[in-house]
Amino acid sequence: MSDHAQEPLLEIRNLRIEATAYAPGEKPKDIVIVDDVSLSLERGKVMGLIGESGAGKSTIGLSALSYGRGGIRLSGGEIRLNGREIRTAGPGTLRNLRGREVTYVAQSAAAAFNPAKKLMEQVTEATLKHGVMSKEDAEKRAVELFRTLSLPDPEHFGDRYPHQVSGGQLQRAMTALALCPKPDLVIFDEPTTALDVTTQIDVLAAIKTAIAETGVAALYITHDLAVVAQVSDEIMVLRHGKMVEHGTVQQIIEAPREEYTRALISVRSIEHEEKKPTPEPLLRVEGVSARYGSMTKDVLSNISVELHAGQTLALVGESGSGKSTMARVITGLLPPRTGNITFDGKPLPPALKQRSREELRQLQMIYQMADVAMNPRQTVATIIGRPLEFYFGLRGRKRDERVQELLDAIELGKGFADRYPAELSGGQKQRVCIARALAANPKLIICDEVTSALDPLVADGILKLLLDLQKREGVAYLFITHDIATVRAIADSIAVMYQGRVQRYGTKSEVLTPPFDDYTDLLLSSVPEMKLGWLESVLDHRKMTSAGN
Amino acid sequence: MHPVLTLVIQRLALGLLLLLAASVLIFVGTQILPGDVAQAILGQGATEQALQNLRAELGLDQPAFTRYFDWLFSALQGDLGTALSNGLDIATSIGGRLQNTLFLAAVAACISVPLAIFLGLLAVRYRDRWPDRLISAITLTSISLPEFLLGYVIMYFFSVQWGLFPSVSNINDGMTFLEKLNAVALPAIVLTLVVLAHMMRMTRAAILNVMQSAYIETAELKGLRRFTIIARHAMPNAIAPIVNVVMINLAYLVVGVVVIEVVFVYPGMGQYLVDHVAKRDVPVVQACGLIFATIYIGLNLLADIISILSNPRLRHPK
8 A cells, every 4th residue: 555655544525424314293304414524644643533422523433434323424525545535435345444444443342342252253353354364363463452452361351251351441452453453544432431530541541552553543532632632643623513623732732723622621620619617517427338139248338428518529439439329328219238327417217218208308319311310201391390399389380480490590591491301402401400409499419420421511511500509509419420620620528439438538628639548649640631741641650659669 | 050050950940840830720721621521431321320430440539639640740750641532542642643743843943943034134134125025025924824724825836736745744654754854845834934924023123123232333344244244243142032932933833733734634733632622532631731831831941041041141250
């Protein structure tokens, strides 16, 4: 392929991508997903595609394989790979190119691996199918890649089935799968988004090493600018299917030209003054241990925390650390095995069934997936009105007025009362869930990863709204999250959780000020920072400390 | 112990328990039928003394409880009793017929199961295009027609018009394997048409369900051919539902072929059972019921075990 040396590896010109939308009761109509996007990628370079959901970044990434998900059509423009046009190429040509010249790393490796086949078979399948090398060589290469990606026991890693390895390991195995056939280009589609921060940093480092060692070119798709800044040479910012800005990493991070890029960079910079603890806490959890069903080990062991009225306690930790179990215990869904919970000076009955309606009212909850937390067949007015009827017996006009007040409080206008959840955006859905919790006039709202499923800018809006409501209504939040930036933005006190225990607990300034314990240090240093060379400096620092030990 | 072994042993134990329950039901069911066996044998004109003698001889004067266990234990030892109507040993009379029924079922299964799965795969490959529609139309038509009609139509063309196969499927021990195959060709074809649609539709539905998964997209982006993706990546994850439907249909091939046996005058279990039901021959009905229940439960048990073994999470725990 050296005869194409003067031409870029991938050249996209004026790409237009469309899909047909089938809204119920309406005529099918064509919608434009990507409009007039051009990009050019040299061999061995990495370009980051960044934007919020719906920006069309995955769609553009897949177009490099001339592939459209569902009913998506690559309807206009040119896609040139290795000097030939592939947008209009036939299925035979595309089969020869996919999995050989261009490969794809999906967001959720756990779903992208076939559960019925061993990893080695899946990692080498494309290599063998395209006849790139013999079975023996392919397996040798796979083992080398496993080693480069620092997977455990690389010789035998491929003998396992997908369910037998962890999420972070699977994501690295997916990278090995993509690199095995020695492609010219790899599309990384949010490869670390589904991982815990402490795992993300390892996978990110592994991907970066593998890219450097194989000299492959890559399109790296993500919504996290801080992540993409660590691995890319250039960055393209996308919004609503159009290009906003394109430049080197340095230029985008240090001197963004567009307003939208500046907003993405300054995201999560909410300043929140920490409040002083009051003498008597609103919620006191003392020595709580809990486990599910017939388990022989505690999921929570000996947890003691306090939350003061009108303040926010953040529970932070990785998946599996027991954060959500904590919420289940406090709400009474999972009565604790030992320990007491005091609410507003009175002991709270352990089980949900034993609690009075008044006790239920004072403690509300907001969930991570606003989509599934609402009945899709009820209007917003019905959803918000239900707690008003249930707790206060409001009906008719009084109820409607209160619904409208609540809608104003969450900054949604008049037209929203009659809408159905399907007619709302992700951020609007979460706002409706907040209004529903607020309708009960609670003293405490448990927020379980309420911003994790949202785009950064939308999440910022939700956090600001929550802080604003706290100021006006004096409601306290128990805020469960894995995201340190969110914690910084909203918390007054913090409990760092690790394997069912509270690792570190205190006011925000105490917890976030060194000296740290090992786990808190690992957690805090793993959060990507919006600066060049952050990944290297953290890894160097870790190497030094572990060498010093 | 390997968790799969535990699961399989559990299933086997449950299967045995189920079989025991079925035997109770069969026994009780035949007991609560109205009428008196002795009366039926001796006719209206029998004296009270003669009836009582016969009841004692048949053990009918014993309590039902004792009779059930006597029946069950001799059945376990292969003794199914003697037929009331002709006094012959039931096990001997059934033996050959059961063999014939199983032979026909096996031939039909060997044609229909691979064909149904292949057509299912094909229907997925050409989903919503004409091959898919044609396969669905033909199989659904054949399942919608009554078996006897299908039997006579096939007999008319294959036997009467074209003279390819015999219309009467008489087989005996003296025939070679090929002669036997030739004899059962027509009933096997009809049975295939009857069970094909169900298995084909299930294969199609189960695989289409799997085709939504992200790993199918991964396979597609590896540049694999569509049929390879369906057969190698989708199929292994759709085995459990397919196997269940296959086994239900195999069971049907054994226990539900009465009509076909009558149409083609085939000397199988079905005809034997029908004859003896008409004669109110309770021991024969019980014996046939027990055999059918064993086959039914056995095949479904097998489906369960294959489903368990097809799950990599169970086969290879963490």
